[in-house]
Amino acid sequence: MNEIESSQKLWGWKIAAYLFLAGMGGGAYVVGAVADYLSIPGGVALSQLATVVGPGLVFVGLLFLIADLGPKGRAYLAYKKPGTSWIARGTIIISAFMILGAINVVGWVWPLKGLATMPDIRHALGLVTCVFALGTMVYTGLLLGANKAIPFWSTAVVPLLFFVSALSTGIMALILILYFYGTLLGPVMGRQLELLASLDLYLLALEALVVYAYLQVTQRDSASRVSVKLMLRGRLSAEFWVGIIVLGLAIPLLTEVAAALGASSAQLLLLPAASACGLLGGLFLRHVVLAAGVKAPLEVGSMTFSAQE
Amino acid sequence: MVRFGMVIDLKRCVGCYSCQIGCRQPNFTPRGTFWARVLKGELGQFPSVTRGNLPVLCMHCKEPPCKEVCPTGATQKKDNGIVFVDSNLCIGCKACSQACPYGARFYVEKWQNYYPGQPLNQYEEYAKAQWDARHKPGTNTKCEFCSERLEDGLQPACVDVCPTNARVFGDLDDPQSEVSLLIKTRHGFQLNPELGTDPSVYYLPSR
Numbered sequence: 001m002n003e004i005e006s007s008q009k010l011w012g013w014k015i016a017a018y019l020f021l022a023g024m025g026g027g028a029y030v031v032g033a034v035a036d037y038l039s040i041p042g043g044v045a046l047s048q049l050a051t052v053v054g055p056g057l058v059f060v061g062l063l064f065l066i067a068d069l070g071p072k073g074r075a076y077l078a079y080k081k082p083g084t085s086w087i088a089r090g091t092i093i094i095s096a097f098m099i100l101g102a103i104n105v106v107g108w109v110w111p112l113k114g115l116a117t118m119p120d121i122r123h124a125l126g127l128v129t130c131v132f133a134l135g136t137m138v139y140t141g142l143l144l145g146a147n148k149a150i151p152f153w154s155t156a157v158v159p160l161l162f163f164v165s166a167l168s169t170g171i172m173a174l175i176l177i178l179y180f181y182g183t184l185l186g187p188v189m190g191r192q193l194e195l196l197a198s199l200d201l202y203l204l205a206l207e208a209l210v211v212y213a214y215l216q217v218t219q220r221d222s223a224s225r226v227s228v229k230l231m232l233r234g235r236l237s238a239e240f241w242v243g244i245i246v247l248g249l250a251i252p253l254l255t256e257v258a259a260a261l262g263a264s265s266a267q268l269l270l271l272p273a274a275s276a277c278g279l280l281g282g283l284f285l286r287h288v289v290l291a292a293g294v295k296a297p298l299e300v301g302s303m304t305f306s307a308q309e
Numbered sequence: 310m311v312r313f314g315m316v317i318d319l320k321r322c323v324g325c326y327s328c329q330i331g332c333r334q335p336n337f338t339p340r341g342t343f344w345a346r347v348l349k350g351e352l353g354q355f356p357s358v359t360r361g362n363l364p365v366l367c368m369h370c371k372e373p374p375c376k377e378v379c380p381t382g383a384t385q386k387k388d389n390g391i392v393f394v395d396s397n398l399c400i401g402c403k404a405c406s407q408a409c410p411y412g413a414r415f416y417v418e419k420w421q422n423y424y425p426g427q428p429l430n431q432y433e434e435y436a437k438a439q440w441d442a443r444h445k446p447g448t449n450t451k452c453e454f455c456s457e458r459l460e461d462g463l464q465p466a467c468v469d470v471c472p473t474n475a476r477v478f479g480d481l482d483d484p485q486s487e488v489s490l491l492i493k494t495r496h497g498f499q500l501n502p503e504l505g506t507d508p509s510v511y512y513l514p515s516r
Binding site for chain 2: 008010011068069070071072075077078079080081084085086087088091143146147148149150293295296298299300301302303304305306307308309
């Protein structure tokens, strides 16, 4: 089987950017909403920031998705068959998330501020929005996971991986923004960064485990073994080892461990840079998972034929 | 009720690609798009190697995964079992191409001529006009068992052009049809049945 020709080419960087931004946006929103709910110091300001950033990132992601479509004018039709289609379900989930996000922004951040004095209503609205934010983070993985024709995608590990990465990249996006707009939180900024970084530390460790588990479960099938080979030793190996393992996992993880051990100001300065690396890793992760998709071969007796177009 | 299907006899197929090219004539598919294809397989190690041919086309599955994943309802199934795309509803998301285990769905951004870098010749101009009249740019396309030819009382083009008569077209719901009898008497099988797609294209073993 010719590896170079056999993996799918239909969903490339634009779809990877969409999966990445949608996951990150959902993750950022959820982290902010939880911070507000738990009333941590500076939690309200963090949550307001996440309320703007989360749906905003998803919106930008959506532009990448639409750019990948054929006739863009009728993209809105994508909601019509939620009974069987994960894309249709995703369209509904994302639309609901963005509408609820917009209500949050308008009622709390700008131009109205009414929700600031009504924490109960705000928390209830945040909870409902969180449901759709979580849906936004996970459905892309379920969409790939439901594809039986491509064994590398057809596993429950993909939605788990995308979920953990979405939460982690959401946190790293908040760390980056907090660093540049830290005055938002005033004196509690350092404490906030530390808190976010220590939470991300666990998520990155979990993500590393999930990546390992993904490599294990995809060894079972001959077509997904081709995908794994493409990723570890083939055309996608630079993206996998440098993009996902070094930039996406090792650098942020080590920096966050250092910050957790003794949060000196130097270490805090490193956090935003490490977060930027981690974000790149999240983008590479989506792209590699997509680009390594290989169709299961067609079998006639013991002879196999590649069905990849 | 009629359920159209096809039987492809792998014992007769010589892998000549006539079906792949013959499909072009009535359907005007652009460069790189082959609704009918011949796949080549290999088994064993030198010096004892067997080569095999596997002609594929849309399997017009009873449970089509392409229809399942389509978010707009552009991919539909007729009462006669033929799976087709409503070009006016397709948004070009390509999920159907990813879901089809048989590689039978082709996303076409725009019609591409057969000789890259050269101006269209008169035949290509005609083909492009025919294609554009049937398919919107940036939509997904596929074999429709030559529906237009069927309406004219003809068979699908790939059946007609096959020089070894390896292809038989007919009604799977009629137990006395040639396709049904061939499947029954010659151990007809479907490709990758474990995927649960229940294809309407059957194959007869090569030996």
